[in-house]
Structure formats: C-alpha cells, structure tokens
Amino acid sequence: MDSAYAVELKGVVKRYNEILAVNQVDLSIKTGEIFGLLGPNGSGKSTTMKMLLGLVQPDAGSVSVLGADVQTDPVGVKQKVGYVPEAPRLYEFLTGIEYLDFIGDIYGMQTSEKKNRINEYLKALQLEGREGDMITSYSEGMKQKIALISAFLHKPKLLILDEPLNALDPRSARIIKDFLQELKTQDITTIISTHVLEIAQAMCDRVGIMYQGKLLALGNMDELRQMAKLPDSGLEDIFLKLTGTGDIRAVVEELLK
Ligand SMILES: Nc1ncnc2c1ncn2[C@@H]1O[C@H](COP(=O)(O)OP(=O)(O)O)[C@@H](O)[C@H]1O
Numbered sequence: 001m002d003s004a005y006a007v008e009l010k011g012v013v014k015r016y017n018e019i020l021a022v023n024q025v026d027l028s029i030k031t032g033e034i035f036g037l038l039g040p041n042g043s044g045k046s047t048t049m050k051m052l053l054g055l056v057q058p059d060a061g062s063v064s065v066l067g068a069d070v071q072t073d074p075v076g077v078k079q080k081v082g083y084v085p086e087a088p089r090l091y092e093f094l095t096g097i098e099y100l101d102f103i104g105d106i107y108g109m110q111t112s113e114k115k116n117r118i119n120e121y122l123k124a125l126q127l128e129g130r131e132g133d134m135i136t137s138y139s140e141g142m143k144q145k146i147a148l149i150s151a152f153l154h155k156p157k158l159l160i161l162d163e164p165l166n167a168l169d170p171r172s173a174r175i176i177k178d179f180l181q182e183l184k185t186q187d188i189t190t191i192i193s194t195h196v197l198e199i200a201q202a203m204c205d206r207v208g209i210m211y212q213g214k215l216l217a218l219g220n221m222d223e224l225r226q227m228a229k230l231p232d233s234g235l236e237d238i239f240l241k242l243t244g245t246g247d248i249r250a251v252v253e254e255l256l257k
C-alpha cells in the first residue's frame, strides 16, 4: 500500500439481505486529510465507516486502514483509530470521569498522561465540574462530548466520526472543528460524516457524496462545482443536484404558498 493514503477502499460491497447498503465503492483518503462523507439518510455512510473499523465485514472488495488489512488485523487497526459512532452507547451508570478513565485503561495509557489528557479535554469542552456526575444525568450534547473525548484520548492516527457535531452547542462544535484542524497539522486523518453541509464546506479538504450505496461524486469544492456544472454554487446546491433531490426546493416553495 502507498503510505500516502490513510484509508483505501477497493470495490467494496456490503449487502444486508436484499438491501445493497454499499455498492462498489473505491475511495482513497490521504494522510492528514479531513474528508467529509455526505449523503442522505440510508446512503451507506455509517456502513462504510463501520467497515473501516472491521465492525461490519464487506461482502466483496478490500479495506486497508493505516497500512493494515482490517480483516487480518482488526485489533491493530482499532488501536490506531478513534471512533465516534452515530449513536454512541456509553456506560451511563459510570460517572464521566470513571468512563474516560476506563477507556484510557483499555488503550493501555499511562496513568499520568491519561489523567492530564482527560482533564484538558473536560476543561476545553466545558464539562469541568460535571465529571463526577453519572452519565445518565448528562444532556445529549454532554454525552456526545464524552464520546468525542474517548475517541481522541489515545492519540489515534485516524479519526472516524459519524455525525459527531449534531448534538453540540455552537461553541463546542467550533472547538471540535478547530481541534481537527490542529490535528491535521500533525498528519492525523479525519473522516467525518455529516448532513450539515456548511460544516463539510467549511472544514473538509475533500468531500465524497454517497447516494444509494454508491460514491456519486468525490473532490474538493471546485471539482464538485465542475462536476455538477454549478460554477458559483455552494455545497447544498451541488448536493441537491447530484443526488437528484433538487426538486426539494419546489416542494418547499409549494408548502410555503
Ligand atoms: N444492521 C443492519 N441491518 C440491515 N440493514 C441495515 C443495517 N445497517 C444499515 N442497514 C441499511 O443499509 C442502508 C445504509 O445504511 P447506513 O449505512 O446506516 O446509511 P447512512 O449512514 O448513510 O444513513 C440503509 O438502507 C439501512 O437501512
């Protein structure tokens, strides 16, 4: 594998019975890139991300992550990757600090480094003072912050973040965005799925648009504009045109009449 790539998918297919969730996807993501995975609900984003982690086995094709084959070295890959799933399930009867401590131990972190990093993140994300409360008592946004900290804690080389900013207040979303930019300078790769198109437009180097299991379009903003033949447009127009849902506008206009 070419080490310039953090992730390489070749001819990847995943079926769930009659549903073709991912259909012949080829995708190479460069080391240090912030890559946005966009697409309407059910287009195959989460399934693609789970295949990168070895949580879902592809029916065909190959998945290579940080130079390792996910199928032959699933543990090695997980050690180097931080993952925030779409709906993180935390151990809610632990306190925030107990949970993060537990995650740090799973990754074999040294006690002092673990404690320092946990405290820094709790402070940055304004959870200080609440870390001793049980996670059940947290708001959705606070739980999301704990999930993000657990993904960042062991300094992974690759972050796979499945719609991570959804429940966050603007300030915290901004902190995460800036943090990902900072990690980029350390050659850490981020794959982020989102349906908030402004986020993708503002922070991603390249974007892949998925639709019905296929990678419909791939490129930076300029390339996507050319592909959609919309030279002056933002990502929303391009997205709607490429996914054939451009008539949403007409529907909305009709509703507003
Ligand atoms: N565990 C599963 N069992 C059956 N079907 C699934 C499962 N996970 C996802 N799917 C189906 O695969 C398709 C892609 O889903 P998903 O990857 O979650 O899309 P996205 O994340 O883009 O919303 C959808 O049709 C979804 O219903």
Ligand SMILES: [Mg+2]
Pocket (backbone or CB within 6 Å): 045, 046, 047, 086, 162
């Ligand atoms: Mg999803």
